[in-house]
Amino acid sequence: MRLLQYNEAINEALSEELARDEKVFLLGEGVGVSSLATTRGLVQKFGPDRVIDTPIAEAAITGCAIGAATMGYRPIADLMYSDFLYTAADDVLIRAPQWRFLHGGRQSLPIVFIAGSGGYRKVGPEHSHSPHSIMLHHPGLKVVVPSTPYDAKGLLKASIRDDNPVFYMFHKALIGMKEDIPEEEYIIPLGQAKVRREGTDVTVVAASYMNYLAIQAADKLKGEISVEVIDPRTLEPLDLDTILKSVIKTGRVVIVDEDTERCGFAGELMAQIMEHAFDELDAPIKRVCAANYPIPSGFLEKFVLPQPAQILAAIREVVK
Amino acid sequence: MKFSKKDLIKLYTNLVRARTFDMLCTRLLAEGKFVSFYHEGAWGDAAGVGTATFLRKDDILYPHHRAHGFPHMIGKGVDPKYYLAEHCGRATGCCSGVGTVHALFEEYGILGQSAILGAQFTVSVGWGLAAKKNGTGQVVVASFGDGTLARGTWHEGANVAVLWKLPIVYVLENNGIAQYVSLEKAYPLKDMASLAAGYGMPAVVVDGQDIVAVAEAVGEAVKRARQGKGPTFVECKTIRVTSHGYGSPHMVDGEQRDMNMVEELKKREPLSMYEKNLLKQGIITKEDIEEIAKAAKEEAAAAEKFAMESPIQEDASILDQYLYAE
């Protein structure tokens, strides 16, 4: 075991997979240096043919990934910030997810799109998005949102080995988080939620940085309310079974999502829980999401993105 | 193009002001008084000032992200204190503290900006079209870096701009580096101005450290645009001697930047080169220089005071107010 930071865990997963499979390669703007150090040092280990710095040309990055993937390579396309996926949205949201399907199910695209996402750094409306609901709206694309260093590593390795396009979004506000990581190899299969805190009064479902906030809330409420915190870890595939099992136990649910409330993942999950476990519910499900505004920069950010106090209030209210 | 003595002093004054604001911004970020980013621009600031200083007030300008466009906006005549306050998240900021790195000064032709690079190539087409419709000789100037020019939006915008003969001047500030990637790793030729030729757009390459050369080249291109002759491309060769953004690693192509080379680049510091020239020609005196520097420092200090004394933007009611027009 060693203590690794979230971005170091990502780096290690990339390094191990590049070493394991020569078909894996990485490309993106400044990956030789890397703004958040997720890919730093890899070019020294694997050379510029496998860790490729590109111009600021997102469509060239994502299109290249698609082309190379159809020829047996396993590209990892680094988009730096998830906000930039929109500059290559036809590749990321239309072409890659639908490619296999529209070609008669024969040609899979083993691509990982990787980018930092999320707010809480006050960097404003064009560098703070959490665009997972947009991704979920495009069947064919898997969506991975790790909340800890351990998960970041294991899930990234699974993503790279997956034969489908995967959008792997790490959260910028989690970069400094540290956790013990085993020396030996491990993989976390996509589609397995994790119960982070066991509890009996209420189920809180929260991924990525929201999971971190949810755990803090659960710990704060210890002795007052017994909170079960579930981390879906991947939103597609979604491990609904683990969530429903918890709902049956607690009968009460709060969903925390950093994305915009309207048409977001929280609303979708709410609907799925009601479809499958309506009779188990003792209270209406509550959600804590970003308010329906663009994410402002500066001091206004806190009025839009979910805040710890809102999570506490929602939990207290749902158990009333 | 001939510049009067007054013009030359104006260029000098604006460059001093831009430099003073760059130092102020860097300090405020270091002190935690800025809310989000700052990407320093010192030593690469002559291109922005030279580009903007002689534009008409109603000309449209898209500022480059480097130095957050302070050189361009100062050149254009904007009072920089509102943009400074914006960076500090203040209600008095030019975008009311909502954007922090975004600028809007309608009366000065600064009509908005995006932090997602490459918007200038296509948005400027809309400005060019509207300017042409207005029929008042307005010109659009879009500034950007070498990295930004790799975006596909350049091609879509350039084609349409030439096709429709729009009054646009594209000004490239080529500092040979884009965040952590050198130009050599991003473009196969030396002069990026060659990208204009494919669309039949005239292009010139100038020394971006020579503020007068920049002002001249952009001036010629603006004249051409005003006469209805269509877009021109101006490439200014400039430098970046700092890291990409304050606090980010000073690295390129996977390695530490060669500091000897950076020291070499620093010899082309545009402000002192221009100052020396003006002194030699007897256009300014040592006393003028001191006075200009003193005035710039006072302006910056007053702007800092204005920003720090302005209320922090924490009025949640503006969210609704700003989202949709009535």
Ligand SMILES: Cc1ncc(C[n+]2csc(CCOP(=O)(O)OP(=O)(O)O)c2C)c(N)n1
């Ligand atoms: C579409 C997009 N991709 C990437 C970025 C991240 N980014 C911000 S500045 C920058 C470098 C810009 O380089 P250049 O245009 O040469 O300007 P310079 O910083 O050198 O002045 C990058 C990659 C972005 N803001 N937008």
Ligand SMILES: [Mg+2]
């Ligand atoms: Mg550059």
